[in-house]
Each structure stands twice: as C-alpha cells, then as structure tokens.
Amino acid sequence: MNNDKKKLELDVRERDTQLETLKNSTGDVEAMKKQIETLQTENKTKDEAHAAELKQLRVDAAVDAAISAAKGKNATAIKALLKDLDKAEFTDDGKIKGLEEQLQSIIKSDDYLFDTTTKKTQIKGAKPGETGKEDPDGKVDITKMSYEELAAYMAENPDAEL
Structure with missing residues (x-):
C-alpha cells in the first residue's frame, strides 16, 4: 500500500508539471489542443492501469484471507487451482463471489493442501489438584x-x- 501511495503522489506531481508546461507554452491553439488531448488519453490509460492494479491487490488480499481461513497449507498451489480470478466480483462484505464454493470443491478434491484435522491438546504430567x-x-x-x-x-x- 505504501508503494501505491508513492506512485499516486508521483502521478499527481507529473500531472501538475504537465499543466504548468501547458500554461507556460505559447503558440498555436491547435497544437495546444492536440497536446491536451494526448495528455488526457495518457492520464486515462494510467488511471485504468492503476484501477486494475488496485483491483488485483484487493483480489489477492481476499483470496489470501479465504485460503488462510480454510487452513490452506500452500497458498500458491491453491491459487493455481482457482478459476477466473481476473473476472472476480466482490460482494458487499468484501469477499469474492463464488470463492468459498471453489475452495470447498478444492478441499474435497485436493484435501492434502488443507489442514483438515482437528488436533486435541493432551496435557501430560501432573494433573491440577492432585498431590502425586x-x-x-x-x-x-x-x-x-x-x-x-x-x-x-x-x-x-x-x-x-x-
């Protein structure tokens, strides 16, 4: 997230310098309009790329949280078995639609990737309240x-x- 913040600050500074160069430039109006259009299209593509990066970060975080909640042993292998993460849609609570169902089917088919055993802690040695x-x-x-x-x-x- 820190890198994203730095990147956004750099983009804002870059846009400010673009605007300053437009203000300071004198010349043909048509050339200025053309330059403005190119800068607008560049900024639009940068915004789209940044939005895609943010969405990918959200998807990765949601998938990692779901795998962790399902007690996954190898997140990389489990992610490889998940389908259509690039088309992921989020629910109101920030989870990915259909992810739980995919994880449940992977648990059934490849249960070795998950820690499904419940461990019962057994205390050895002296028992509380006994003198020995x-x-x-x-x-x-x-x-x-x-x-x-x-x-x-x-x-x-x-x-x-x-």
Missing part, C-alpha cells in the same frame, strides 16, 4: 509390609505417623 501421592489422607497398613518396604516408605515419607 496415592492416598494422602489414608493410613498405610504397615503390618503387610516387609522390613525393606517399611524402610523405603519411611525414607519417602519421613513425617508419616505409624
């Missing part, structure tokens, strides 16, 4: 433990009451 001990409130039955098991239990739980 098997039964923190319950008493351990030491009568069923061997001496080695009792020694290991006491080493792990020095504050345990027997």
Whole structure:
C-alpha cells in the first residue's frame, strides 16, 4: 500500500508539471489542443492501469484471507487451482463471489493442501489438584509390609505417623 501511495503522489506531481508546461507554452491553439488531448488519453490509460492494479491487490488480499481461513497449507498451489480470478466480483462484505464454493470443491478434491484435522491438546504430567501421592489422607497398613518396604516408605515419607 505504501508503494501505491508513492506512485499516486508521483502521478499527481507529473500531472501538475504537465499543466504548468501547458500554461507556460505559447503558440498555436491547435497544437495546444492536440497536446491536451494526448495528455488526457495518457492520464486515462494510467488511471485504468492503476484501477486494475488496485483491483488485483484487493483480489489477492481476499483470496489470501479465504485460503488462510480454510487452513490452506500452500497458498500458491491453491491459487493455481482457482478459476477466473481476473473476472472476480466482490460482494458487499468484501469477499469474492463464488470463492468459498471453489475452495470447498478444492478441499474435497485436493484435501492434502488443507489442514483438515482437528488436533486435541493432551496435557501430560501432573494433573491440577492432585498431590502425586496415592492416598494422602489414608493410613498405610504397615503390618503387610516387609522390613525393606517399611524402610523405603519411611525414607519417602519421613513425617508419616505409624
């Protein structure tokens, strides 16, 4: 968009200089009329070219947004499969008519170009609210433990009451 602004400013300055040269030139009226006509046609073609560039920018932005919303993996490959983008017409909300339908058909035919899987996040490790001990409130039955098991239990739980 910055480049477009600079280009427009350059076009305006160019037109101003054209008008100044017309004001300063003295001579034949017919030659001046002819020069004015040529300048007008040049300006008209420049305006048309600029309008086409702006439309192409809008189309590219709308297509990129639609591909991103559809979770496209390779925008260049997806754009190659889209048809008639040069004849694109915009809806009131700034989207291209028929683009969603084309994308849906591409998703059906070439689903590898899109991320259609839904990933469920699984948390591993400690769970919130758990202490990590098997039964923190319950008493351990030491009568069923061997001496080695009792020694290991006491080493792990020095504050345990027997």
